[in-house]
Amino acid sequence: MEGTDRTAITVTWLKKHRLLYVGATRHPFILGIRDGSVDISSFKRWLGQDYIFVRAFVPFVASVLLKAWKESDDKADVDVILGGISALNDEVSWFKNEASKWAVALDSVVPQQANLNYCRFLERLMSPEVDYTQAITAFWAIETVYRESFAHCLEEGSRTPQELKETCQRWGNDGFGQYCSSLQSIANRRLEKASDEVVAKAEVNLLEILEHEVEFWNMSRGAAV
Numbered sequence: 001m002e003g004t005d006r007t008a009i010t011v012t013w014l015k016k017h018r019l020l021y022v023g024a025t026r027h028p029f030i031l032g033i034r035d036g037s038v039d040i041s042s043f044k045r046w047l048g049q050d051y052i053f054v055r056a057f058v059p060f061v062a063s064v065l066l067k068a069w070k071e072s073d074d075k076a077d078v079d080v081i082l083g084g085i086s087a088l089n090d091e092v093s094w095f096k097n098e099a100s101k102w103a104v105a106l107d108s109v110v111p112q113q114a115n116l117n118y119c120r121f122l123e124r125l126m127s128p129e130v131d132y133t134q135a136i137t138a139f140w141a142i143e144t145v146y147r148e149s150f151a152h153c154l155e156e157g158s159r160t161p162q163e164l165k166e167t168c169q170r171w172g173n174d175g176f177g178q179y180c181s182s183l184q185s186i187a188n189r190r191l192e193k194a195s196d197e198v199v200a201k202a203e204v205n206l207l208e209i210l211e212h213e214v215e216f217w218n219m220s221r222g223a224a225v
């Protein structure tokens, strides 16, 4: 059907790796927020650790912007990524506010191993050997896990506690959903034109991202790291 992209590569991947995707987006930590059973100390641990992650995410997104500017076949990509950087700027301020609300001392949070591993992976993705197609696909995947996870906490039937709703809105709102769709369209467009080697690498990166996301949620729940 004209205008309908039935074979978008990212959609095929999410079906192929459904179990892992569901593991990353329907993790017990998220389900605990959604049904109200979440342990607030877990939430606070997640908050402190995610602040560290987001700070490491900023240079990664800046590297994606640079690659888009140099390599993209569509100038509009830079605008979408710039919007992401602007949202990240708000996100950093939000973390600081939220941390003071919950009495989490961000300066004394020590990054846990799962966080360090994920940040190291981001650094690998920043390397010049990783091309724009791989970088934008990874960017889409990382944002989408949060979008899908937190949107689930706001869907009908959820019993998310009032004091956690704003957190869920941050990534679960429709605007963030639109932004993730824009990233997905860019990723699909690039993947369709990419070599088999780049497509294969991007798929491996997606799997690694989903694994890191699961580990990140595990860490928040206080699992051994």
Ligand SMILES: Cc1ncc(CN)c(N)n1
Pocket: 050, 053, 054, 057, 142, 143, 145, 146, 213, 216
């Ligand atoms: C671990 C993690 N993954 C994704 C996001 C979304 N920016 C985040 N803040 N933290």
